[in-house]
Structures are given as C-alpha cells and as structure tokens.
Amino acid sequence: MFSKRWGTALAMVLVMIMMVTACGPKKAEEAxxxxxxxxxxxxxxxxxxxxxxxxxxxxxxxxxxxxxxxxxxxxxxxxxxxxxxxxxxxxxxxxxxxxxxxxxxxxxxxxxxxxDGTFLVARKPLSGGKFDWSTLKGSTFLGQRKGGMPQMAGEFTLKKYGINPQKDLNLIQNIEFANIATAYASGTGEFVQLFEPQATIFEKQGKGYVIASFGVESGKxxxxxxxxxxxxxxxxxxxxxxxxxxxxxxxxxxxxxxxxxxxxxxxxxxxxxxxxxxxxxxxxxxxxxxxxxxxxxxxxxxxxxxxxxxxxxxxxxxxxxxxxxxxxxxxxxxxxxx
Missing domain, CATH: 3.40.190.10 (Periplasmic binding protein-like II)
Known part of the structure; x- marks a missing residue:
C-alpha cells in the first residue's frame, strides 16, 4: 500500500515538475x-x-x-x-x-x-596662419605603405596642392606600419603621416606637431x-x-x-x-x-x-x-x- 501511494505521489511530482518546466522561461538561445x-x-x-x-x-x-x-x-x-x-x-x-x-x-x-585617419606631423608647430602645402617640396617625407589607403589618401592630397610625391619629395615608403612612429622619433624624415593616438603622443612629448589633416583634405x-x-x-x-x-x-x-x-x-x-x-x-x-x-x-x-x-x-x-x-x-x- 505504501509503495503504491509513494509511486502515485512521485508520479504527480514528476508531472508538476514537467508542467513548471514547460511553462517557465525558455533557455536563452546560445550566442x-x-x-x-x-x-x-x-x-x-x-x-x-x-x-x-x-x-x-x-x-x-x-x-x-x-x-x-x-x-x-x-x-x-x-x-x-x-x-x-x-x-x-x-x-x-x-x-x-x-x-x-x-x-x-x-x-x-x-x-x-x-x-582618412592620418595627420601631417612636423617637427615644429605651425606658426600662425594656414599651412602652406608647397613648403613640403624638397623635404624628406615619411609616408605610409604603398598601395594602402593612408598612403593613397596622402598622395591624393599632395597632388591636389600641386605636389608630385615621387618627384617633389624624398618619399620614404619602405618602413613597416608599426615602425613608422619609432623611425620618425629617432630622426627619420622632416614630416610624417601618422594616425592617432601617436600624433597626440608626439605633441605631448614635443617630438612632433599636427599641422594638417589628410582626412579633411581627401574628403569623405x-x-x-x-x-x-x-x-x-x-x-x-x-x-x-x-x-x-x-x-x-x-x-x-x-x-x-x-x-x-x-x-x-x-x-x-x-x-x-x-x-x-x-x-x-x-x-x-x-x-x-x-x-x-x-x-x-x-x-x-x-x-x-x-x-x-x-x-x-x-x-x-x-x-x-x-x-x-x-x-x-x-x-x-x-x-x-x-
């Protein structure tokens, strides 16, 4: 008699558990x-x-x-x-x-x-007035990797201002992206094309100064x-x-x-x-x-x-x-x- 009652009670409990599970919140889908x-x-x-x-x-x-x-x-x-x-x-x-x-x-x-996300950085801050892009002619310019968007946007801007990157500059393009900032900090180039936060870091350290934006110049x-x-x-x-x-x-x-x-x-x-x-x-x-x-x-x-x-x-x-x-x-x- 006891076994029968226990079995019935257990069955009822199992049914209730199943009902609660069915009615309860569903498990969240796996991400x-x-x-x-x-x-x-x-x-x-x-x-x-x-x-x-x-x-x-x-x-x-x-x-x-x-x-x-x-x-x-x-x-x-x-x-x-x-x-x-x-x-x-x-x-x-x-x-x-x-x-x-x-x-x-x-x-x-x-x-x-x-x-574009790069900025033109010089060794000296811009002193009054608007930057004259023609001052880059004859300078040593530390650019970005050939064929990449930073370099192409940079060249597009330079040409817009009548500068032929290959003829009017001593253009350096053989430095790996990750090493460009280090190369400039060590004395390579008069101007460099840098992303943030490196441009701001250089300004804080007095190693370089943002004087123009390639993003603004090359457009959307x-x-x-x-x-x-x-x-x-x-x-x-x-x-x-x-x-x-x-x-x-x-x-x-x-x-x-x-x-x-x-x-x-x-x-x-x-x-x-x-x-x-x-x-x-x-x-x-x-x-x-x-x-x-x-x-x-x-x-x-x-x-x-x-x-x-x-x-x-x-x-x-x-x-x-x-x-x-x-x-x-x-x-x-x-x-x-x-």
Missing amino acids: VKVRIGEVTRSLFYAPQYAAINKGFFKEQGIDIELTTTPGGDKTMTALLSGGIDVALVGSETSIYVQQQGSGDPVINFAQLTQT LPYTAFMAKKSYIDKNKEVFQKFTNALQKGQNWVQASSADEITAAIVSFFPDTDKEILKGSVQRYKEQGSFATDGIIDEQEWNNLQNVMEAAGELKSRVDFKTIVNNQFAEKAKQTVK
Missing part, C-alpha cells in the same frame, strides 16, 4: 560567435569598441571574437582562408580581390570610418568597412542583420556621447595609453567627422575612393558600386535602431 579580424588596433575604430564594451552585440545574441591582423594583406588572407568571418579593413582591399577575379567576391556591408570615402565573403553572408543573413544593428547602436552612442564618455567606454582596448591622450585623439576624430554615423556606404563616397586609388596608380579598372557593396543590412539598421 552566435562572429570572428572579426581588424587590420590594426586604432582609436579610429571607437564605435566598434564601444558596441562591444557597451554590450550592444550581446543584446543581439552575438559573441564577438576580436583579433588584430596587422596589414590589409594579412587581414584579407585570413578572411579568404576562413580564419575569420568578418574583416575590418580598408575598402580598397575588396577592390583588389575583385580585380584578381575572385569567384566568391568580398562584400562591404557596413562602413565604420568615413575619412568608405575608408574602413566591415566585409565578408558573399557566400558567408548569403548563408547567415540574420546574423549579419543583428551584427549591423549592434554596430548602428554603437555609432549612435558615439555620436551622442562626449569624448570623456567614449574614452571611458573604450579604454580597456588601449591599456597602455594615457586617458588624456585617448580623449584628445577621440575629440580630434569627432571634430573632423571621421566616425561614420551609420553603416551605409554612399555611392558618391565609393567613387571618391576609386578616384583616390586611380590617382595613386593602384586601380586597374573601376568596380561598379553594386558589385561588392551591399547596403541592405545597414539601411534596415538605420531605420530600426534607436
């Missing part, structure tokens, strides 16, 4: 891992870091695995080989891949920066964008929409936030850089509109990018905007994300 390879660690990418640290990607059910793959060639190799899912790199790299006749094109789906263009192989995007459209939603929220937040707030949000990505230097660098990029306000890649800006590449002699033939740009995720994100 989808997305592997991003960024071409460099840069304050230029503040909206990305803000979106990660503010939890905007997690809100969308995305677990970001971020690695730095120095150099556009290395970043693109990692993408094409499947080592990463998404590349954050200059849009010119997708054009280079397209020119090589790729059967699986690399698609730009969200823009992060919309100007899809300088750095998120891209992925078309085949991968086609198989994961929902993930890419969520990814772009998170990015848009990060872009909105950066636009609405002060340099102090942005610095506090992204400082963990730059543990060895003084906060005041970070803040000054962020402010400089905000003031010149370098951070894209949304992920949409504008056709006019795309054409400007190709003008810059053409002027540098790095464009075999122009690539149609619609061939390797897909704005559907960015357009929807802009409409829906607040």
Whole structure:
C-alpha cells in the first residue's frame, strides 16, 4: 500500500515538475560567435569598441571574437582562408580581390570610418596662419605603405596642392606600419603621416606637431568597412542583420556621447595609453567627422575612393558600386535602431 501511494505521489511530482518546466522561461538561445579580424588596433575604430564594451552585440545574441591582423594583406588572407568571418579593413582591399577575379567576391556591408585617419606631423608647430602645402617640396617625407589607403589618401592630397610625391619629395615608403612612429622619433624624415593616438603622443612629448589633416583634405570615402565573403553572408543573413544593428547602436552612442564618455567606454582596448591622450585623439576624430554615423556606404563616397586609388596608380579598372557593396543590412539598421 505504501509503495503504491509513494509511486502515485512521485508520479504527480514528476508531472508538476514537467508542467513548471514547460511553462517557465525558455533557455536563452546560445550566442552566435562572429570572428572579426581588424587590420590594426586604432582609436579610429571607437564605435566598434564601444558596441562591444557597451554590450550592444550581446543584446543581439552575438559573441564577438576580436583579433588584430596587422596589414590589409594579412587581414584579407585570413578572411579568404576562413580564419575569420568578418574583416575590418580598408575598402580598397575588396577592390583588389575583385580585380584578381575572385569567384566568391568580398562584400562591404557596413562602413565604420568615413575619412582618412592620418595627420601631417612636423617637427615644429605651425606658426600662425594656414599651412602652406608647397613648403613640403624638397623635404624628406615619411609616408605610409604603398598601395594602402593612408598612403593613397596622402598622395591624393599632395597632388591636389600641386605636389608630385615621387618627384617633389624624398618619399620614404619602405618602413613597416608599426615602425613608422619609432623611425620618425629617432630622426627619420622632416614630416610624417601618422594616425592617432601617436600624433597626440608626439605633441605631448614635443617630438612632433599636427599641422594638417589628410582626412579633411581627401574628403569623405568608405575608408574602413566591415566585409565578408558573399557566400558567408548569403548563408547567415540574420546574423549579419543583428551584427549591423549592434554596430548602428554603437555609432549612435558615439555620436551622442562626449569624448570623456567614449574614452571611458573604450579604454580597456588601449591599456597602455594615457586617458588624456585617448580623449584628445577621440575629440580630434569627432571634430573632423571621421566616425561614420551609420553603416551605409554612399555611392558618391565609393567613387571618391576609386578616384583616390586611380590617382595613386593602384586601380586597374573601376568596380561598379553594386558589385561588392551591399547596403541592405545597414539601411534596415538605420531605420530600426534607436
């Protein structure tokens, strides 16, 4: 009798447990891992870091695995080989891949920066008035890697002011990106083209002074964008929409936030850089509109990018905007994300 009653009671308990389980909250869906390879660690990418640290990607059910793959060639190799899912790199790299006749094109789906991010740094501060670009003629200029967007934007600006980089300057281009600042600090070159925060660090140390902005001079263009192989995007459209939603929220937040707030949000990505230097660098990029306000890649800006590449002699033939740009995720994100 006891065994029968116990069995009945146990059965009732099991039924109740099953009912509670069925009616209770469902287990959260497992986050989808997305592997991003960024071409460099840069304050230029503040909206990305803000979106990660503010939890905007997690809100969308995305677990970001971020690695730095120095150099556009290395970043693109990692993408094409499947080592990463998404590349954050200059849009010119997708054009280079397209020119090589790729059967699986690399698609730009969200823009992060919309100007060049380098500054012209001199050994002496600008003394009164507007900088005269013609003073560069005959000088030793420490530039960026040939074929990369920083160098192409730099040459585009110089040519705009009637300077032939190869003939009018002693142009140095054989120093690795990571070593350019060190080379200048050690005495190489009269002028150098630098990203932040290195430009501000030099100003604080009295080793160099920002006298002009290549970002302002070369105009708006899809300088750095998120891209992925078309085949991968086609198989994961929902993930890419969520990814772009998170990015848009990060872009909105950066636009609405002060340099102090942005610095506090992204400082963990730059543990060895003084906060005041970070803040000054962020402010400089905000003031010149370098951070894209949304992920949409504008056709006019795309054409400007190709003008810059053409002027540098790095464009075999122009690539149609619609061939390797897909704005559907960015357009929807802009409409829906607040």
